[in-house]
Amino acid sequence: MHSYATPYNIVRSQEPDVPVYCFRPERVTAAAKWFRESFPAQPFYAVKANPGVHVLDALWAAGINSFDVASENEIELIYNRFPGARMAFLHPVKNRRAIARAYHQYGVRIFVTDTQAELHKILEETGYARDLTIIVRIGVSNDGATLPLTGKFGANEDEAAAILREARRYADELGVSFHVGSQAMKPSAWATAMADVSRIIISASVTVDIVDVGGGFPSIYADTPPPSLEAYAAMVETSFENMFVLENADLWCEPGRALVAEAESLLVRIELAKPGSIYINDGSYGSLYDAVHERWAFPVRAITGDGRKLRGMAEYTVYGPTCDSTDKFPDKVWLPAGLTEGDYLEFGNIGAYGRAMASRFNGFGETEVAIVHDAPWPSLYNALGAEVIAIGSKATK
Structure with missing residues (x-):
């Protein structure tokens, strides 16, 4: 398993064409320590x-x-x-x-x-x-x-x-x-x-x-x-x-979710962009099951494939990779404007019931795992974590 400073480094060096679980072992250690010592x-x-x-x-x-x-x-x-x-x-x-x-x-x-x-x-x-x-x-x-x-x-x-x-x-x-x-x-x-x-x-x-x-x-x-x-x-x-x-x-x-939700994020690639919609390589039959079926609001950030800066926000319909037309997010998602093929999205705090719910429907479901050491998402266990976009929320700038 390769180790990187951040998912940005994964995109820059590998340009992965399958979803990547970004594993943060420090998050597991912090959660386990809290349950062992404070619960x-x-x-x-x-x-x-x-x-x-x-x-x-x-x-x-x-x-x-x-x-x-x-x-x-x-x-x-x-x-x-x-x-x-x-x-x-x-x-x-x-x-x-x-x-x-x-x-x-x-x-x-x-x-x-x-x-x-x-x-x-x-x-x-x-x-x-x-x-x-x-x-x-x-x-x-x-x-x-x-x-x-x-x-x-x-x-x-x-x-x-x-x-x-x-x-x-x-x-x-x-x-x-x-x-x-x-x-x-x-x-x-x-x-x-x-x-x-x-x-x-x-x-x-x-x-x-x-x-x-x-x-x-x-x-x-x-x-x-x-x-x-x-x-x-x-x-x-x-x-x-x-x-x-x-x-x-x-x-x-x-404990399940509280121990491991912060352990992993999911890095997905945009395979097609149309006006007002994007198609990504994971979805309702994959690790984003809860985002689709339960309307779970995972934090998400965009990483451009070519390093360009994105400005402004826009509403998107987000489709998964399978041929099932229901493989899409039930609500429009606010994301940075100007996303295109080859850009990536990182869905945070997906370590609980992400990989566990994924299937191989349509032959999809292949994933990779990489270790990363940044802390971009809010955490229950410390004050680290940057402001991120909530799925379905227009509030974050």
Whole structure:
């Protein structure tokens, strides 16, 4: 992997014809350091957010040694790359083969469930092992989440109490978990969820060894800066102190976006420019999935292929590379005027659910990775970051 001072140097020296992930290892180190030293819970990195090995290696080097895994492939990836890593199989619905192999071949001892059926599936495939940590996922409000995740997973109050009582019979350690939604913008969401979960624990009349407050911790995007992470940490810590759990109960969390969003940006090339529109080599089937489907406001800057200066702003329709006519940004985008073929755009803070969502539709999807060391984007972890253009925003000059 080559290293450059900035993406400008990549353009000048390489003129890449495929999208390039610009990896900033210092951003990973800063995020990992904050979660390890300033957040009151043990972090389990949510591998689904970004399974890139360079990102995983940077997290491991920064002291993140516990992982939230959702499939056998993720388990195998972590097992082979990081001997001794702690893994929690936190997908609420798992096939039997994956459970058996996770336990017997890969040494996983932590499993989640939100149904009686899944609990007994875990017990059967592990041979009713006595060294299991069983986490019961409970459904909670997703008020304040940019991307709510309610409906698919999470036991309701009555179901959760029954599952907790049954799991307590078999589990070496018993835990509860919940998820307040993705890019959760209200720290109070954790206070509400933890109070609700505590009430369920009381109604179940069980002792709980672990409280897993899930993920949802935000990153910083161009249109909606979140509260400080310190506000989330304080809310979780205070709410945990008020929960009805053992005095020595462990507190866990599953950060994904907050750990790796700042780790990567995406450098794309303009392949065609028309009056009022541009065609780029990534889009809704690639790493810009969230920009298109969720209207996510990634910061973006232009880098001209020939070094010329751009002046003024203009509205563009932005199309992706595939033959699907819906492969385009849903809203017009304000970008520097005068963009043309051979110019580049850099989309920032795309390290979470960028590469993880990309496909090879139409034969596209080839990418490269390069290390860069600049800090152009706003950061949750320090004061660095220049003013950038928000997708869909006319305000930035």
